[in-house]
Ligand SMILES: Nc1ncnc2c1ncn2[C@@H]1O[C@H](COP(=O)(O)OP(=O)(O)OP(=O)(O)O)[C@@H](O)[C@H]1O
């Protein structure tokens with residue numbers, strides 16, 4: 001006959017510590033940002049007014065969106081191509097199985113992580129300051145953003161490739177570059193295309209906000225209308241961009257399916 | 261406490277699945293309180309369908325099932341939950357919540373016995389904890405009470421499954437191939453547990469089994485199903501190989517028994 | 526040696542790949558022309574960037590401690606409250622958004638979550654600022670609402686992938702659907718869902734850093750101002766501190782996530 005062991009004591013310090021941290025952090029943060037349910041509730045009528053002002057969207061404004069919208073697409077294309085090309089060496093060197101040595105790997109990996117740390121709008125602000133307001137700044141910002149996205153994802157897929165081919169190229173007397181070109185990249189190509197398409201989708205989304213800081217595209221016109229409280233136009237812009245983003249996602253999804 | 265409880269009666273009961281498969285056909289069957297019934301039949305014969313009709317996990321297309329004279333409700337809701345409270349179920353794949361402790365898994369058997377808010381906030385009355393612990397005692401694994409279910413062997417997990425059913429203090433236990441995922445030694449232990457519980461507590465027990473020798477060894481009464489129809493109903497002591505052949509519609513083979521020497525001529 | 530499929534495959538795809546490269550090249554150069562990216566300017570750009578970068582040194586750390594750190598802390602607070610709001614709202618939504626448990630409600634929930642995901646937080650902030658005023662509160666609401674979409678989607682996917690057996694076991698013992706959620710579903714999904722919360726918190730830190738651009742609090746507004754008034758050494762402090770804080774939070778949160786998943 002076996003006896004029931006006593007119920008094990010809970011790890012109270014850990015439990016209370018976690019709970020205390022969660023509650024404390026939430027209280028402190030809520031306090032810090034001035035969170036207030038009453039304010040939210042009191043302002044709901046204002047929200048309702050805003051919604052009324054934002055609806056219906058100003059369709060007459062639509063034709064004026066054409067030029068900035070195309071600019072957004074151009075920026076996204078340039079950013080994806082430039083960033084996509086630059087991401088190739090960065091991803092290869094960050095892949096443990098392909099890199100040139102521990103120092104290169106370490107440096108490259110940290111470079112990649114730091115790029116990823118800064119949000120897209122920060123890059124846009126910096127490039128707008130460096131090269132002036134306009135689409136060039138946007139394209140540069142998205143290039144950096146694209147490097148960050150593709151190199152991170154692709155270096156992980158490259159680490160998972162079958163090393164048989166690269167080693168065969170090496171064994172046949174190929175250089176490191178030949179090994180990458182003929183042994184590694186063919187295997188990672190499909191993933192690369194898929195990530196590039198994904199980056200393009202993100203870039204189209206991102207380029208609608210880049211203009212908020214003067215980096216070209218449809219965001220710039222969004223910023224002007226917002227500053228003038230033209231909310232029916234703001235809604236129009238946002239709707240147009242959402243539709244465009246959905247269409248682009250559908251197209252890239254169908255390309256991706258065809259590749260698979 | 262279950263002396264006069266746990267009777268089951270099927271009256272012209274049929275189950276036709278949405279895709280047209282007949283799971284049960286015009287079944288008339290009566291099971292008395294405290295019986296230990298083994299249900300046999302080849303795969304797809306309708307064994308699970310029969311058990312799951314008793315606690316309303318499967319709905320009838322015609323006819324009725326009654327438990328202690330009350331019709332099993334044919335729609336979700338309070339009445340069905342009240343019925344299920346009195347009917348414990350044991351599954352082939354145990355169906356434990358692996359990340360919870362054994363105790364919490366057994367307490368699941370008490371869910372229908374306590375107010376919803378108590379269960380919601382894990383505030384179990386002492387009485388219910390005691391019932392759960394007693395259930396664990398009965399299957400002999402109290403020492404595992406505070407271990408995560410994932411860390412138990414298959415046989416131990418099935419014991420927790422049994423304890424969960426016992427914690428309901430049920431009038432009926434339904435066991436759907438409770439030993440099909442276990443090794444032969446554990447199989448016999450679990451079957452003995454089920455028989456012992458049936459004797460000690462007088463809980464009506466229905467067990468679906470694949471293996472003929474187990475059915476014969478542990479069954480009191482054997483029910484044979486074929487294509488959803490009742491083709492055999494008699495005491496385990498009298499069942500012959502001939503009968504099994506009728507139930508299965510073929511000669512049986514090594515696959516149908518647990519111990520190979522049991523294959524008779 | 527037998528023919529290696531890896532060597533044959535690219536050859537078959539050459540026609541396809543050449544075409545794709547050609548089309549992309551055309552689109553690329555067309556875009557360059559369209560945004561008037563003249564070769565003359567192209568030559569200047571690296572120089573301009575290098576020149577501005579040189580102004581970034583040395584970072585004005587005095588400004589960093591006095592003005593940037595409080596703004597970063599505000600960003601963290603925004604991200605935290607936003608994540609808490611999203612976690613609280615998305616948990617029930619994720620449960621009811623699981624096709625396998627609630628086929629009919631799930632469709633509706635998925636629609637809501639897709640809509641919420643479509644809006645970048647900064648656009649939501651544009652709407653919240655006029656409602657609750659300039660400041661971090663608007664930012665937290667924007668982050669919360671936009672995170673609900675993704676957390677609901679991911680959470681529902683976790684719920685859909687669970688072992689359904691224990692749910693039936695709870696219902697077979699007379700427990701209600703709600704108690705089945707509590708005892709059979711939540712224990713199975715909670716670790717993964719909490720890991721998703723943490724991951725979203727990491728993303729939200731980055732998101733909250735940019736909200737200042739539309740006046741919704743956080744470090745973004747500080748960066749915008751330092752750059753606008755060409756205080757590059759102060760801007761450098763913003764970037765440096767942001768990178769450090771984000772890296773630390775990523776590391777800590779990533780470690781906790783791995784611990785939780787391992788159990
Ligand atoms: N949900 C369902 N939908 C459609 N048909 C079903 C369903 N469940 C069972 N069936 C069919 O009903 C018949 C009886 O099934 P049941 O599960 O009761 O058999 P069983 O005797 O338990 O078989 P096994 O020994 O394989 O568990 C089978 O033909 C089966 O395919």
Ligand SMILES: [Mg+2]
Pocket residue numbers: 307308309436437
């Ligand atoms: Mg079955």
